[in-house]
Amino acid sequence: MSAVATETVTARRYQSYARPLWRRALLTREMAIIAILFLVIVVSLIAVPNFDSPLTVTYLLRDIAPILLIALPMTLIIITEEIDLSVASIVGLSSVMTGILTQAGLPFPVAAILAILVGTVAGAFNGFLVTVVGLPSLAVTIGTLALFRGIAVGLLGTTAITDFPEEWTDLAKANIPGTPVPVIMIPFVVLAIVFAILLHFTPFGRSLYAIGLNKEAAHFSGIDVGRTKFLLFVMSGAVSGFAGVYFTLLYSNARGDNAMGMELQVIAAVLLGGVSIFGGRGALHGVIAGVLLIGILGSALRLAGVTSDIINVITGVLLILSVVSASLLAWVHRRQSAAIGKRRGRRAAASAPTL
Known part of the structure; x- marks a missing residue:
């Protein structure tokens, strides 16, 4: 069984390499989203x-900075x-912890670090339930969404x-000198790199694609699937905690309902950016383009x-079209692969020597 699964993963992973390099680089969903992004910018x-x-x-x-951060x-x-x-919900929880700890008299850097640590622990709790207890992540995170909130x-x-050190709130709202780009883009760019x-240049990243394609085959190839997924949830909690600290400083406001509904914006942007909801496919440049596309489109429409x-309806339609198009392209590719296989089979049968 493992040999068959491994063969399936290998076929799914490397079948696109039969195409020329320029097609692999340019004719992708990620590049399509980038092209649409530039079109929206020009029209706007x-x-x-x-x-x-x-x-x-x-x-x-x-x-969009918190969405960009969490989307990674x-x-x-x-x-x-x-x-x-x-x-x-982790953003909201870390925001509340930032406010409570600052109000208690802790220096703001210490309060921020502890708030990020709370987010990290929350992510580790999700990872424990998913990888150790063995519960599905959808059910677990729906539950912890309500729990943390x-x-x-x-x-x-x-x-x-609302009482936070002015030097820190000013920093959260500051721009890079001489540009309209906020300072928060500096840690985002570092994290994005x-x-x-x-994801794209390490064995760890390749193991993520292998797990998404077929976790049984990944396990038999020596990948520690449970530990890998646990680390991902810990990363998600830590980055969400950092986003919560930034959210608090940006709006000078620590509330339990901060960032309500942001998880849907993040997931919509990730899927729009070309990541398959079924796993095994996606790239960060497409995701960043997806976040920017949703943000720029919303900003342009509000200014108009x-x-x-209406903006929410348009965003929802874009998300549905991105998922449907991915399924349609996969169906077309399977039909083409099946047709090619049949033609090769007929040629092989025709060329076989007769006894």
């Missing part, structure tokens, strides 16, 4: 008033055919903490006077 620059103002760029990047570990998780729906709301109730190297309800 032409048709939307004030879209090209530095203030628009600043507010756009500030707003979420990409790796979904590639392994798992999911984490609790990320926004309930703890966050329970700690503060309906109150909010780290995650890109980890479109209501938030």
Whole structure:
């Protein structure tokens, strides 16, 4: 059985390498999303008033920064055919912890580190339930979504903490000198490079694709599937904790309901960026383009006077089209592969010597 599974994974993983290099590099879902992103930018620059103002760029990047951050570990998780729906609740919980610890008199850097640690522990709890207990990640993270949010709301109730050191809130809102780009883009770029190297240029990254394609075959090839998935959930919790600290400083507000619904925005952007919900496929440059596409499209539509309800409908349609198109392309590819196999079989039978 393991030999058959290994052969299936190998075939699924390397069949695209039969195509020329330029087709593998350019004719991909990721490049299609990047092309659509550039098209939306060009149209918005032409048709939307004030879209090209530095203030628009600043507010756009500030707003999508938490989504960009959380999308990095979420990409790796979904590639392994798992999911984490609790990320926004971890953002809210770490935000509350940042406020409570700062209010208690701790220096803000210490409070921030402890809040990130709380997010890391929350991610480890998810990983434990998924990899050790053996529960499905969808069910686990739906449960912890409510659990972590309930703890966050329970700690503060309906109150909010708004008193934070001014030098830190100013830093969260500051731009890189001489540009409209917020400072938060610096740690994002660093993390994006780290995650890109980890995913695309290391044996660890290759093991993630193998797990997503066939976890049994990955196990028999020597990959510690449980430990790998556990580490991914820990990463997700840590990055979500960091996003919670940034969210708190950006809005100078620690509340239990902070980032409510953000998990859906993250997952929508990851899937739109070309990551397969069935695992085994995806790339970080497509995911980053997906986040930017949703953010820029929403910003342009708001500037054009479109209501938030219509923007949500458009985003939902884009997500559905991305999933449907992926399934359609996979179906076409399977039909083509089957047809090629039949033709090769007929040629082999025709050329076989007759006795």
